[in-house]
Amino acid sequence: MALHHAAGIELTQVVARRSEALSDFIPEVPRGVLGTAVAEADVYVVAVSDSAIEAVARELLTKSGLVVHTSGARDPGALKGLSRVGVLYPLQTFSRERELKFGDIPLCLETSQPEDMPLLRTLAGALSQQVVELDLEARKGLHLAAVFVNNFANHMVYLGEAVCREHKLPANLLRPLLRETCSKLEALTAFQAQTGPARRGDRITQQAHLNLLGDSLQRKLYQLISESIQQTYD
């Protein structure tokens, strides 16, 4: 949708591996299924899971345009057998249910051939105000950072809600805390914003919490994260 709306960009076709995947996409844009004819274009954006990049690349062997994947963790060379390859990695978390303001999303670019960068820059610049060139090493670092900031932080919220459920407490009690956790990080660094028993070195409360956790994996998590917080402030 961001490509369809971007000024100066013509979204020629949307292609999926299974046609059902496109059933809720707007009808204005021509659709295709991989394995049948894929339209000619200047750039092909392969937005699939990492493990599918190679298989999709095989379907584009006859194309002369630039082919980019969107992975934070793979080399442009993951598009095997193609020569004009690159990466357009959007640093964001995507869920089908969520519409995003694409203009804010950092787009990290790499091309195997320097002469392809201006084209990729033009495409990325039409989508977002924040465009950076990053090689694989830097991009991998950023992807790892994103796992902590999004995936792992989100899982901590999940675990907190699970503890609430176990104690038959309404989950909405945690809402204001979650909101302030987020707002605080707009004003303070995460280093400054940290509070809690681990930050204070309050062993009594930590032990009481460990006694409450029935699940051994959760107990290990509690201990290890507390240790990491304490190490941060030692």
Added chain:
Amino acid sequence: MALHHAAGIELTQVVARRSEALSDFIPEVPRGVLGTAVAEADVYVVAVSDSAIEAVARELLTKSGLVVHTSGARDPGALKGLSRVGVLYPLQTFSRERELKFGDIPLCLETSQPEDMPLLRTLAGALSQQVVELDLEARKGLHLAAVFVNNFANHMVYLGEAVCREHKLPANLLRPLLRETCSKLEALTAFQAQTGPARRGDRITQQAHLNLLGDSLQRKLYQLISESIQQTYD
């Protein structure tokens, strides 16, 4: 400040253990230092770290009013030697730099004597719209949940920013992701919002991330949290 502004509540005095702690408090409210005269009041709110509750209680032995502490993890009995005791636990993260809208903060109440509950309810109701009675077990569960939702989620953001620093990447690249991580949780449950290599069972990316982490504690954390995410979706 919330007590000072609350309709129907008269904040008689603010008392600290060290007078410097009150240096930036508004001059309209009389101040005191613990150990010298503490004014008479209907309710005394002992808002100190858990380990200091007992020592502060000793200074209030001659008082006949209701004395409450604000801990999520301690019994009203932590106020040793006093008979009219209770708990007023605000489920929120507090930092000196942050002014909070107190009206949204869930206040969890407990009194050792049932006849003191109406008074504590009146006080709490003047501060917040969300007032719940919770016994120690439930409050401890909620406090533990809060550690995950706030303390641990915040530390994940810290670790993500630290990875960025190590790779000499600007930390502001993570801003839009952090914002979407938060907004997503307004619309979806944490269970639905989860994405990433652990959620997808993408072992190759997980291994690549582990290779990037130089610190053994961070490697252990990455493995354990990924395991917990996988277990959640198995």
